[in-house]
Amino acid sequence: MALWLPVWGWNDYAAPGAPVQPDRGRLRAMVIVIFLSGRHKGHDRLHPTHSASSAQGTRASMILPRTIAYTGDWTDGEIGVIAQRASHRFGVIGGLSALACADVVFKLVKLAASPNAAAQSDIVFEQHPFAESELPGSEAASVNARKLYVFDMIRRFEQRAVDAVIMPCFISHTFLGELQAEIRLPVVDIMAALRAHIEQRHPNAVRIGVLTSDYVRSRGLFEKYFAGTHCELVYPRAEVQRDCLMQAIYGAQGIKSGHLQGESVELLAAACRDLLAQGADLIAPGFSEIPLVIDALCERGLPVIDVNQVYARYAMDFGGARSARPFKIGVVGGVGPAATVDFLDKIVRNTPARRDQEHIKVVVEHNPQIPDRTENLIGEGADPTVALYAACKRLEADEADLIAIPCNTAHAFVERIQPYLSIPIVNMLFETVAYIGRHHPERTLVGLLATSGTIASRVYHDIAAKAGLTLLVPGEDNQARVMRAIYGEKGIKAGFTAGECRDDLLAALHELVARGAQIAILGCTELPLLLAQNDAFELGGQHIVLLDPTEILARKCVSFAAAAAKPLPGAV
Numbered sequence: 385m386a387l388w389l390p391v392w393g394w395n396d397y398a399a400p401g402a403p404v405q406p407d408r409g410r411l412r413a414m415v416i417v418i419f420l421s422g423r424h425k426g427h428d429r430l431h432p433t434h435s436a437s438s439a440q441g442t443r444a445s446m447i448l449p450r451t452i453a454y455t456g457d458w459t460d461g462e463i464g465v466i467a468q469r470a471s472h473r474f475g476v477i478g479g480l481s482a483l484a485c486a487d488v489v490f491k492l493v494k495l496a497a498s499p500n501a502a503a504q505s506d507i508v509f510e511q512h513p514f515a516e517s518e519l520p521g522s523e524a525a526s527v528n529a530r531k532l533y534v535f536d537m538i539r540r541f542e543q544r545a546v547d548a549v550i551m552p553c554f555i556s557h558t559f560l561g562e563l564q565a566e567i568r569l570p571v572v573d574i575m576a577a578l579r580a581h582i583e584q585r586h587p588n589a590v591r592i593g594v595l596t597s598d599y600v601r602s603r604g605l606f607e608k609y610f611a612g613t614h615c616e617l618v619y620p621r622a623e624v625q626r627d628c629l630m631q632a633i634y635g636a637q638g639i640k641s642g643h644l645q646g647e648s649v650e651l652l653a654a655a656c657r658d659l660l661a662q663g664a665d666l667i668a669p670g671f672s673e674i675p676l677v678i679d680a681l682c683e684r685g686l687p688v689i690d691v692n693q694v695y696a697r698y699a700m701d702f703g704g705a706r707s708a709r710p711f712k713i714g715v716v717g718g719v720g721p722a723a724t725v726d727f728l729d730k731i732v733r734n735t736p737a738r739r740d741q742e743h744i745k746v747v748v749e750h751n752p753q754i755p756d757r758t759e760n761l762i763g764e765g766a767d768p769t770v771a772l773y774a775a776c777k778r779l780e781a782d783e784a785d786l787i788a789i790p791c792n793t794a795h796a797f798v799e800r801i802q803p804y805l806s807i808p809i810v811n812m813l814f815e816t817v818a819y820i821g822r823h824h825p826e827r828t829l830v831g832l833l834a835t836s837g838t839i840a841s842r843v844y845h846d847i848a849a850k851a852g853l854t855l856l857v858p859g860e861d862n863q864a865r866v867m868r869a870i871y872g873e874k875g876i877k878a879g880f881t882a883g884e885c886r887d888d889l890l891a892a893l894h895e896l897v898a899r900g901a902q903i904a905i906l907g908c909t910e911l912p913l914l915l916a917q918n919d920a921f922e923l924g925g926q927h928i929v930l931l932d933p934t935e936i937l938a939r940k941c942v943s944f945a946a947a948a949a950k951p952l953p954g955a956v
Contacts, residue, residue, distance in 0.1 A: 472505040472506070472547050472548070472700075472702075473505070473506040473507075473508065473545060473546050473547045473548075474492065474505060474506070474507050474508065474546065474547065474548055474549070474550050474572075474699060475507075475508045475509075475510070475537075475538075475540075475541035475544065475546035475548070475549050475550065475569075476488065476489055476492070476507060476508065476509040476510070476549075476550045476552070477510070477511070477534060477537045477538070477549060477550065477551045477552075477553070477556075478509055478510055478511025478512075479511035479512055479513070479514040479533065479537075480514065480530065480533075480534075480551075480552070480553040480555075480556060481552065481553060481640065481672055481673055482511065483639070483640075483642065483673065483676055484552050484553075484671075484672035484673045484675070484676065484692065485509070485511065485552050485672075487552075487672075487675055487676055487692050488550065488552040488672065488692045488695060488696055489507060489509050491692055491693050491696035492505070492507055492550070492696045492699065492700070493507065495696055495697060495700050496700070505700065508541065508544055508546055510537065510540065510541075512533075512537075514529070514530075514533050515529065517529070520597075520634060520640075521555065521597035521598060521599050521600075521630065521633065521634055522597075522598050522599060522630075523598040523599055523601075523602045525555075525599050527555060527556075527558070527559065527599070530553075530555065530556060531556075531559055531562065531563075534551065534553075534556050534563065535563060535566065535567070537549075538563065538567050538569055538571070539567070541569060542567070542568065542569055546569060547569075547570075548569065548570045548571070548572055548699070548702055549569050549570070549571045549572065550571075550572050550695070550699050551571055551572070551574070552574065552672040552692065552695060553574075553672060554574065554575075554596060554597070554600050554605065554670045554671065554672065555597065555599055555600055557573070557574055557575055557600075557605060558599070558600060558603040558605050560573065568709050568783075570702075572695070572698065572699045572702050574672075574691070574695045575605060575606070575608075575609040576609065576698070577691075577694050577695045577697075577698030577699075578609075578668055578689070578691055578694060578695075579609050579610060579613070580698065581689065581694045581698070582615070582666065582668065582689075583613070586665075586666050588665075589615065589665040589666040590614060590615060590616060590665055591615070591616050591617075591618050591662070591663045591664045591665050591666075592610070592615045592616070592617055592618065592664065592665070592666055592667075592668050593618045593619075593620075593656070593659030593660070593662070593664030593666065593667040593668065594606050594617055594618065594619050594659075594667075594668055594670055595620070595629055595652070595655055595656070595659070595667060595668070595669050595670055595671060595674060595688075596619075596669070596670020596671060597630070597633070597670065597671065598625065598630065600670050601619060601625075601670075605670070606668075606670065618659055618662045618663065618664045619659075620655045620658045620659060621658055621662075624654065624655050624658040625655070627651075628651040628652070628654045628655040628658070629651070629652070629655040631651055632647075632648045632649075632651035632652040632655065633648075633671055633673055633674075635647075635648070635651075639671075639673040639674075639676055639677065640673060644676055644677055645677075645680070648677065649677050649680045649681070652674065652677065652681060653680075653681060653684050653686060656681065656684075656686040656688060657686070660686075665687070666687050666689065667686065667687055667688045667689065668689050668691065669688060669689060669691045672691065672692055672695075674688065674691070675690045675691055675692040675693065678690045709783065710744075710745050711744060711745065711785050711944070711945040711948040712744075712745040712746065712747060712782075712783060712784045712785050713731065713744055713745070713746045713747070713784065713785070713786060713788060713941050713944075713945065714746075714747050714748075714749070714776075714779030714780070714782065714784025714785075714786065714787045714788070714807070715727065715728070715746060715747070715748045715749070715779075715787070715788050715789075715790065716749055716751075716754075716772065716775045716776060716779070716787060716788070716789040716790075716791070716794070717748040717749060717750035717751065717790075718749075718750045718751045718752035718753070718754060719751075719752075719754055719757070719789065719790070719791035719794055719909075720752070720791070720877055720909070720910060721750070721752050722876065722877070722879075722910065722913060723790050723791065723909035723910050723912075723913070723934065724748065724750060724790055726790075726909070726912060726913060726934060727788070727790035727909070727934045727937070727938060728746065728748070730934060730935055730938035730939075731744065731746060731938045731941060731942065733938075734935075734938050734939050734942045735942050735945075744941075744942065744945045747779060747782045747784055749775040749776075749778045749779050751771065751775055753771070754768050754771040754772060754775065754794075755767065755768040755771060756768070757791065757793035757794050757796065757797070757835075757837055758793055758835045758836060758837030758838070759837070760837070761793065761796060761836075761837035761838075761840050761841050762836050762837050762840050768794070768797060769797050769800050769801065772789075772794060772797055772801060773800075773801040773804065776801060776805055776809070777805070779807075780805055780806060780807055784807060785807060785944070785948065786807055786808050786809070786810055786941065786944060787805070787807060787808070787809045787810065788809075788810050788812070788937055788938075788941050789809060789812065790812070790909045790934050790937065791909050792812065792813065792834055792835070792838050792844075792907045792908055792909060792933060793834070793835050793837045793838045793841070793908070795811060795812060795813050795838075795843055796837070796838065796841035796843045798811060810937060810940055810941060810944070812933045812934070812936070812937040813843055813844055813847050813933065814847055815933070815936050815937055815940050816905060816931060816933040816936050816937075817844075817847045817848055817851045817853065818851075819931065819936045820851070820853065820903060820931070821851055824902075824903060824929060827902035827903050827929065828852060828853050828854060828902075829853075829854050829856065829900050829901055829902050829903075830848060830853050830854065830855055830856065830901060830902070830903045830904070830905060831855075831856045831857070831893070831896030831897075831899075831901030831903065831904040831905070831928075832844055832855050832856065832857050832904075832905050832907050833858070833866055833889065833892055833893065833896070833904060833905065833906055833907055833908070833911055834857075834866070834905070834907030834908050835866075835867065835870060835907075835908050836863060836867055838907055838908065839857050839863070844905070844907060856896055856899055856900075856901050858892040858895050858896065859895060862891055862892040862895050863892070865888035865889070865891050865892055866888065866889060866892045866908075868884075868885070868888050869884075869885040869886070869888040869889045869892075869911075869914070870885075870908055870910050870911070872884070872885065872888075875910075876910035876911070876913055876914065877910060881913050881914055882914075885914060886914045886915075889911060889914055889915065890923070893915075893923060893928075894923060894924060896928075897923055897924065897926055897928050901928065902928065902929065903928065903929040903930075903931060904921075904928055904929070904930055904931070905931050905933065906930060906931065906932050906933065907933065909933070909934050911932075912932040912934055912935065915930055916930070916932065917930055917931060917932035917935045918930045
């Protein structure tokens with residue numbers, strides 16, 4: 385395994401472009417190369433072809449004989465690892481504490497190189513400039529920037545085929561639950577590692593002294609993990625917490641500033657002695673910086689756990705799987721815009737939810753610039769295939785589980801694009817015809833109110849014929865009125881839902897009823913904005929079943945979500 389680390393300065397960077405604080409300074413880029421020859425028999429050295437130190441970043445190339453050749457560019461804060469593909473690929477989030485993260489990476493590499501290691505692991509260690517809050521670790525510290533930074537890093541790791549994330553930061557573990565609700569990659573839990581270590585290696589320890597920040601302490605992180613155990617948690621007294629522990633980590637001469645000897649160690653030792661004076665049997669760090677001076681503390685006879693070593697070992701044995709993410713419906717929107725809003729409303733209304741969190745995740749690719757489907761099918765209009773496919777691919781990339789297209793005419797193009805997608809498009813037309821078979825099997829004469837493009841494509845006709853149904857469409861004059869109801873100056877697409885457009889639609893419906901239609905499909909997603917689904921719509925003294933395909937599609941999507949997620953029982 386070879387590890388290339390272009391390393392930058394400490395973790396509390398100024399914002400990009402801002403002047404560097406004089407007392408902090410900034411390290412120039414440097415390349416650290418670690419080669420573990422035991423993994424590559426017959427080769428005990430690297431052959432670097434180029435390396436440079438620069439305030440702008442590092443470009444380097446190296447060759448591992450008979451293994452890997454790699455050339456890469458690293459800019460400010462990027463860190464990469466080169467290794468043969470192994471059974472585990474870890475992503476280590478750097479930047480939250482540069483020195484502590486480097487310590488964890490070193491211990492991971494050392495464990496991976498051990499002859500007793502079950503398998504070699506790949507490590508991706510990445511960090512970027514990250515600005516701490518003004519009072520990092522304080523009870524009132526803002527962690528908003530930290531949350532977003534960590535989330536972005538995990539998403540980057542998802543794109544790099546990482547199997548699990550290592551997050552050497554106790555503050556970040558206070559919002560681990562928030563992260564897990566929005567990501568699929570498992571995060572190796574440092575608190576679970578610490579608890580398991582104490583239970584296995586120190587079963588007789590009763591009073592556990594905890595050295596952690598005011599922020600972590602105020603959030604009850606240790607209490608959450610050690611609840612229900614025989615352990616009693618002990619913290620430094622208030623003045624020791626303030627004057628010794630917090631200063632040892634965050635002070636001008638603290639570990640975060642790179643001071644690993646002298647005052648920082650003495651202050652930490654004082655905090656440890658305070659815990660021992662309170663009867664602590666064992667001391668558990670809630671700072672990943674403390675292991676950087678673990679040898680100095682142990683030399684003083686202080687029983688402090690090397691939490692980074694514990695975390696690294698726990699990670700190497702980690703067998704976590706990607707978490708099951710909530711079901712997500714992808715919607716190709718904008719075809720048309722009002723119909724999209726109507727469809728989303730139907731998704732919400734058909735979901736048996738009692739609170740916000742029980743509703744279904746929906747992602748919408750709203751693109752009203754998709755070329756008009758009807759103009760292409762009956763005229764010389766632009767082909768919408770690529771635009772529809774692009775919208776579907778974006779939904780696919782956003783991890784939708786299925787795609788709904790609330791546009792009847794667009795379904796004339798579905799067969800062209802479905803073979804190239806990894807997720808299904810729920811065919812609204814097929815579901816509508818299937819609905820007739822389930823709920824109205826005795827009615828076989830079906831009227832279709834749709835755009836001329838949908839009628840010309842015969843997509844409804846083909847599906848209906850296979851189901852034993854006969855379709856009726858309006859005559860030429862009334863079909864023109866249907867088109868006017870949709871596309872006219874006072875039509876639905878122009879924002880009208882009453883008046884002339886409704887009269888035009890009813891005239892076409894009258895014709896279909898007069899010709900014996902028992903059911904009428906509102907086969908354009910704008911039409912349900914004028915007439916709702918109705919099992920007994922009265923028209924001229926007669927009754928006809930009106931079917932809204934978007935209503936049927938919404939119910940079907942909800943039923944798929946219900947089947948995938950137990951919290952959605954009773955979906956239609």
